[in-house]
Amino acid sequence: MDYNYKGIRLVYCGTELSTESAGILGQEYHIFSLDDSSKLEAYLSSLSLFSTPDVIMIEVREKEEEAVFAIIAKIKNNPLTSGLIIVLLAQQHDVKLRARAIKAKIHDLYFLPYQMEDLKDRLNFLIKFKLIKPNIEQLSVIKKQKEYIIPTTKRIFDVVAAGGVLVVLSPILLVVALLIKMDSKGPVIYKSKRVGTGYKIFDFYKFRSMKAGADKELKNLSALNQYADDGSGTNAFMKIKNDPRVTKLGNFLRSSSIDEIPQLLNVLKGDMSLVGNRPLPLYEAEMLTSNEWSMRFLGPSGLTGLWQISKRGKADMSDTERKKLDNFYARNYSVWFDMSIMLKTFPALFQREKV
Known part of the structure; x- marks a missing residue:
């Protein structure tokens, strides 16, 4: 018809x-x-x-x-x-x-x-x-009508703060790296492709918290799909409660957010800022980007942000809530807003749920 x-x-x-x-x-x-x-x-x-x-x-x-x-x-x-x-x-x-x-x-x-x-x-x-914008790789090289350029004061603060934290924590980071090596086989640092501001693609760093071959087991666990990604870079909107792929040490690294400290290297490189919207896995950015999501890519991507301090570790975070928070930050970010988010990040670091 x-x-x-x-x-x-x-x-x-x-x-x-x-x-x-x-x-x-x-x-x-x-x-x-x-x-x-x-x-x-x-x-x-x-x-x-x-x-x-x-x-x-x-x-x-x-x-x-x-x-x-x-x-x-x-x-x-x-x-x-x-x-x-x-x-x-x-x-x-x-x-x-x-x-x-x-x-x-x-x-x-x-x-x-x-x-x-x-x-x-x-x-x-x-x-x-x-x-x-046929695919995410092409998006990263297309000239945007509105490109985000990180403010000088924000960039200076990012470099000084991230560099200072890495220097102060370097002895602890060495111990963590050694423990990861002793705990299970595999690399100390886990790298996955992420999409940040202006659809820029970069290597996203984390301390490895899963056992070797964890990505291959994802298929059997996909029925437990929740709202966010699992850090593997191979899927979208995926986060699993009590994930059996996570090592014993990995559970501690995740609950304390120590696994995310290597992202300070991303901050130093200019891939992301200390505060901003979390960069997305390639597949999520390409296949689930919508007119509701597009605003979030016009602001800075960051290590911590508004939705992390609002709902971090809670299983009831909906896609709609996350979109609204990301878009709100992209429209309203400022130095003082960033400082407020950073101060509220510390109490949010310890999650109650294993998600």
Whole structure:
């Protein structure tokens, strides 16, 4: 069934697209509607370079989940369709489905109830993001309309403070490094790729708190997905309670935040500031960046920030709360605001939960 033609092609696979919702989407998209995944697969097999859609929205039902993800895998592996924007729609919240969607690099996943106007705004952003900023590596070299330049006073304070702390703590850091070596096999410093201010990519340093091969075990633990990343740089929105991959020493390093001290080297290098929005893993920045998130990249990235002191270590931190705090800081940061956050950081260092 075809609706109004607006130039941007959207394929909807499912039976729940109401006339009202179709009308909202039809204001900007040419919609081609299919009943089920088998018809979607047949449709995709008939595409040519000139008939390939821009967006595919798929309803995911429990009985069709395997078929849907099989189709998604084919879409991703086909050069003709690998760049399509894919949005999944589900009847009810499902943590496992969300984790699977993240792993499959789906652009977004919506659970009922949702507002079609909000979904349309999200699609508009994804399309612009795709056209203007195809991937995070390219984003880092594109000249921004508004680039963040760290204020001189903030940079001087960062260098002096970070350098001073590293000098004072150097004997302790050497002991920690030795204990990590004795506790388990693997490197002392764990490096992962992160995205900071202006989509700049850099190596993010931490004391290693997990056993060797921890990344390979992540798949089996993904059902415990929470709101943030696990420091591995391989996933998005992933943080696991009582993570069995964490070593005994690692539990202490994390609960005391000693594992984050090497990030002072990132501060000295200019990758980030002492105070700012936490840099994100590559996948989270690329696949889950939205118009709500974009503001956070226009301010400084930092070792500690507003959301850390507000909800640090609590499992009830929602994505929406974190977005609001990050965006608020990006719009309102100042030297005095930074000092206030730093003073409040120390009581927040010791977490009550193993998250």
